[in-house]
Amino acid sequence: MEIVHVPLGERAYDIRIGSGVLARAGYRIKPFLNRPLVAVITDENLAALHLEALKAALAVEGVSVVSLTLPAGESTKSWSNLERCVEWLLEQRIERSDTVIAFGGGVIGDLVGFAAAIIRRGVRFIQVPTTLLAQVDSSVGGKTAINSPAGKNLIGAFYQPTYVLADVDLLGTLTPRDFLAGYGEVVKYGLLGDLEFFEWLEEHGPALAAGDIGARIAAVKWSCQMKVDIVTRDETEQGDRALLNLGHTFGHALEAATGYSDRLLHGEGVAIGCALAIELSARLGLCSQEDPSRVRAHLRQMGMKVDVADIPGDLPSAEALLDLMGQDKKVVAGQLRFILTRGIGHAFVTADVPRDEVLRLLKDELDRVV
Numbered sequence: 001m002e003i004v005h006v007p008l009g010e011r012a013y014d015i016r017i018g019s020g021v022l023a024r025a026g027y028r029i030k031p032f033l034n035r036p037l038v039a040v041i042t043d044e045n046l047a048a049l050h051l052e053a054l055k056a057a058l059a060v061e062g063v064s065v066v067s068l069t070l071p072a073g074e075s076t077k078s079w080s081n082l083e084r085c086v087e088w089l090l091e092q093r094i095e096r097s098d099t100v101i102a103f104g105g106g107v108i109g110d111l112v113g114f115a116a117a118i119i120r121r122g123v124r125f126i127q128v129p130t131t132l133l134a135q136v137d138s139s140v141g142g143k144t145a146i147n148s149p150a151g152k153n154l155i156g157a158f159y160q161p162t163y164v165l166a167d168v169d170l171l172g173t174l175t176p177r178d179f180l181a182g183y184g185e186v187v188k189y190g191l192l193g194d195l196e197f198f199e200w201l202e203e204h205g206p207a208l209a210a211g212d213i214g215a216r217i218a219a220v221k222w223s224c225q226m227k228v229d230i231v232t233r234d235e236t237e238q239g240d241r242a243l244l245n246l247g248h249t250f251g252h253a254l255e256a257a258t259g260y261s262d263r264l265l266h267g268e269g270v271a272i273g274c275a276l277a278i279e280l281s282a283r284l285g286l287c288s289q290e291d292p293s294r295v296r297a298h299l300r301q302m303g304m305k306v307d308v309a310d311i312p313g314d315l316p317s318a319e320a321l322l323d324l325m326g327q328d329k330k331v332v333a334g335q336l337r338f339i340l341t342r343g344i345g346h347a348f349v350t351a352d353v354p355r356d357e358v359l360r361l362l363k364d365e366l367d368r369v370v
Contacts, residue, residue, distance in 0.1 A: 002221045006140070006228050008235065011160045015140060015228075017220050019213050021167035022053055022128075026061035029126060032162055034097040036063045038126075039089055041112045042103040043072040046130055049173050054103060054128070066092050070108070074260040077111050077146045079155075085115040089123075096120045099162065105131035105178075106138035106266065110153070113144030117159035127164045131174060132182025132216075133267045135166040136189070136223035141231040141244075147260060151327035152252040158236050166224075168216040179209065180304050181267030184247070184274070186219055189226045191274055191295065192246045195345030197222055202298050209302060242349045246339040247273030253324035254308070257316050268305045275299065275306050280361055281340040284353070291344055308365040315369065318362035322355070 001018035016028065029038065038058065042051055047069045055065045068088045070076050094100065100123055102112035109127050116125035129139035145156025171179060183205070190198030201208075201219070208215040227244060234241040251269030258264040279292045299306045308315065315321070326336060335351045338358075342348065 002217055004221060004224045004228055006160070007232055008160060013161060013163050015164040015166060015224050017135070017166045017168065017217055017224065019167070019169050019217070021165050022050065022170065023057055025054055025057040025128065025165055026059070026063055027057075028165055029058065029099070029101070029163070030061045030063060032124065032126065033063065033099055036061075038063060038065055038099050038101050039092055039094050040065055040067040040101045040103050041070065041085055041088075041108060041115075042067065043070050043076065043105075043108055045072045046104045046108070050130065050170060051103070054101075070111075072107075073262065074107055074147070074255070074266065076107050077153075077260075079146065081111060082115055082146050085112060086119050089115065089119050094119070094123060096123055098123055100125040101128055102126070102139075102161075103128045103130065104134070105129065106134045109134050109139050110143070110145050110156070113142075113159055113161065114146060114156050117144055117157040122159065124162045125159075127161045129164065129166055130170045132171055132179055132220075133185050134182075135168070135171075135220050136182065137185040137227065137244075139164050139166070140224050140227050141241075142235065151324070152255055152260070154327070166220055168213060168220060171216060172211060176209075176303070177265070180302060181265040181271075183209065183302060184267035184269075184271030184304065186223055187295075187299065188244075188246050188270060188274055189223045191278065191341065191344055192243050192339070192347035193226060193230075193345055194222075195343075197226070198298075198344050202301075205298065205302055239349075242337065243339055243347050246341075246347050247271070247275075247277055249273065249325055249336070249338060250276040253321050254311065254315075256324045256327070257321060258311065258313070263313055264305075264311050271299055271304050272306065272308060272310070276308075276361065276365070277338065277340060278344075280338070280353070280358065281342070283357060283361065284340070287341050287343045287346075291341070294344070307368065308362075309368045315366065318359050318366055321362050322359055325358075 127139035142160035145153035251273030
């Protein structure tokens with residue numbers, strides 16, 4: 001069991017990471033409740049696997065549960081499902097002093113957190129992330145959002161959870177593809193700010209993927225601590241927090257181009273985006289020419305998508321992808337900012353990137369698509 005503290009003054013909270021956490025969820029959650037009732041929102045996949053276990057853990061502590069189950073998938077982060085969540089919470093007479101639990105992956109965490117932020121001008125919510133991606137990234141830091149046809153996560157709010165409970169045992173029920181998609185976010189932390197972590201992943205990544213509980217707890221803690229350190233310096237992304245978007249400018253454009261479908265999972269887009277960001281950095285002379293191949297070699301060793309050519313189906317032109325990148329949240333005064341690197345573990349934010357160089361990189365990637 002490990003604990004990472006998020007020191008945000010009155011909004012401070014803990015992230016508890018370990019094995020067997022779900023079975024003790026009632027014991028951990030009850031102290032935050034003003035009455036013995038919680039509203040749980042999850043998705044169909046999680047409901048079938050783990051909802052009864054969560055309900056049982058809460059029942060042991062005398063806590064009643066009302067639950068809403070939504071479809072699984074990125075398309076659930078929509079206006080219609082946000083409305084469904086909000087209206088359901090109101091129907092359940094969830095009060096301002098009550099607590100909502102987001103039980104699922106990044107989609108559920110983002111959606112439910114946004115609903116909690118706006119209902120009755122804000123009710124408390126607890127994140128119980130069940131995917132690797134959610135445990136290391138989306139459940140921590142208070143970003144909540146839904147998608148728009150114009151781009152990913154463009155409608156949302158900064159709203160911190162009250163508590164985060166991450167049970168690495170739940171990662172054992174993920175498909176290999178879903179697990180590796182989350183690993184894209186794990187690798188990102190090593191690339192953006194910690195060469196030692198990236199080297200650790202090169203050595204222990206295969207064991208982590210194979211189910212080593214100790215390695216999984218260590219990777220989740222390391223990732224969460226890195227994110228917390230950045231979030232506490234820059235909660236609302238005015239500066240350093242943008243570093244956490246390494247790989248996302250490219251990745252979000254690719255997600256939009258594939259219609260937020262199962263053709264490309266978010267973490268897969270991040271992994272490809274990280275490889276592209278490192279490649280762009282090397283082309284601009286910012287980092288070693290060996291860095292892109294080293295990153296790609298590790299991703300391939302883990303069995304992940306690495307290149308645009310790994311995405312099934314047709315893709316738009318390089319110009320269209322660049323237009324999609326222009327909808328990124330990091331655009332300032334019409335200028336797209338990139339997260340690049342001066343070497344693995346040394347990322348920085350810049351707007352000084354020639355458009356033609358980005359376009360050339362995208363064209364080269366698309367030329368490899370068969």
